[in-house]
Amino acid sequence: MRIGIIGTGVAGSLLAERLDGAPGIETAVFERVRPGEHAEAGTGLNLGPNAAKALRLHLPERHAALREASLPWRRWFVDLADGTRLLDLDLLEVADEPGVRIRWSELYRVLRAPVAGITRHGHALEAVEEDAAGRLVPVFRRADGELARHGGFDLLVGGDGRYSQLRALTAGVPEPRQLGVCIWRLLVPDATDCPFDDYGQWFNGNARLLAFRVPGNAVYVAGTFPLGEDGQITAEHRGLDYQRRLFLPPDAEPSADVAWMLAQIAARFGEIHWARSADAPMLRHSPDGRALFLGDAAQAMVPTLGQGATQAVEDGVLAGAVLRAGGDVRAVAALRDPRVGFVRDLSWAASDTLLPGVDSVAGTRKKNGEAFRAELRRLYRDVPGPEELLAA
């Protein structure tokens, strides 16, 4: 069986590693960026404990490399902007191991390294044709501007992210569902004086800061705030004064944590990446079953629970296990779709406190309750190991 993987982000790299050398499978891997280029990966992220568990059970070497390049995500606290504590969770109460705090560039480096030798870089998927045997032939625009074809494939896998070209070409362009919230991201280097370490969130009404340390003495900061009725990020939103007002408590001094972040925002305002929070309808494969979608290509989700890359990790290792065992795209869908559906819905529902008209204090305190912890246990622990997969 000849399998072509488009994109070596999170899901694509892990799938390529899982399939490389598998008996009866010939794998070809294509990536738009050049070798060693991680320019699109500017900031940091947290991977849930479920990503760590998936790697530990299925790719222990990658688990070790990821731990080496990251800090453990052990704690999750939520404060108000004046420092009032609303929630303080030890993740080991709901997970089998800590999550991961890492820089994007490091995550890509760790995941891409084992498949660098089998990846054709500078190959951007542009079109899909069909050969005489009815197999899909991907057509790439190479970095030198020329078109390239590398034959027909029994299966093409889209690991090419939220704006997947493979999904667009074989199943149509998905219509995003906007949450109505802006999320911006900033990586602060040289953060020696940062007063906090592990994962925290700070609410001021429905505006929220989120931050944690990542390796290299850096801190990742993300700001979230509701957009107006038109759902657009306006020039006013992108102003420093507007952003300060969003996160400053109206009747109190900001906590030391919030004051530190506001100073960093002011110093590095031009480096902020702005985006809108949205998800897209889940689709696991093209109608004819010749293209499989993994990670954001299948299931772009809102970033509220930090599960986008986390689910891409689960997708890569678990789809790899299914395909190695001779399963097809429907077997991958049967394993992944109920799980991903649960995670997408939970991520959307947990975004309630970011929306206007919702009491963020009451909403956060509710997350202290047993019902939300049970959801988190399911989220962080329900990852099948090789024996469970075999039995299924």
Ligand SMILES: Cc1cc2nc3c(=O)[nH]c(=O)nc-3n(C[C@H](O)[C@H](O)[C@H](O)COP(=O)(O)OP(=O)(O)OC[C@H]3O[C@@H](n4cnc5c(N)ncnc54)[C@H](O)[C@@H]3O)c2cc1C
């Ligand atoms: C603001 C924000 C914050 C986030 N924070 C978190 C977080 O804290 N934790 C978390 O788990 N997730 C987070 N996410 C989600 C995360 O970024 C994605 O879910 C994750 O990167 C998806 O992985 P992937 O492998 O599907 O795609 P990607 O990592 O996007 O990789 C896609 C790959 O395909 C390549 N490619 C693209 N098009 C082509 C083409 N035409 N031809 C060939 N190659 C191509 C790209 O170069 C890239 O290498 C966040 C997202 C946003 C927007």
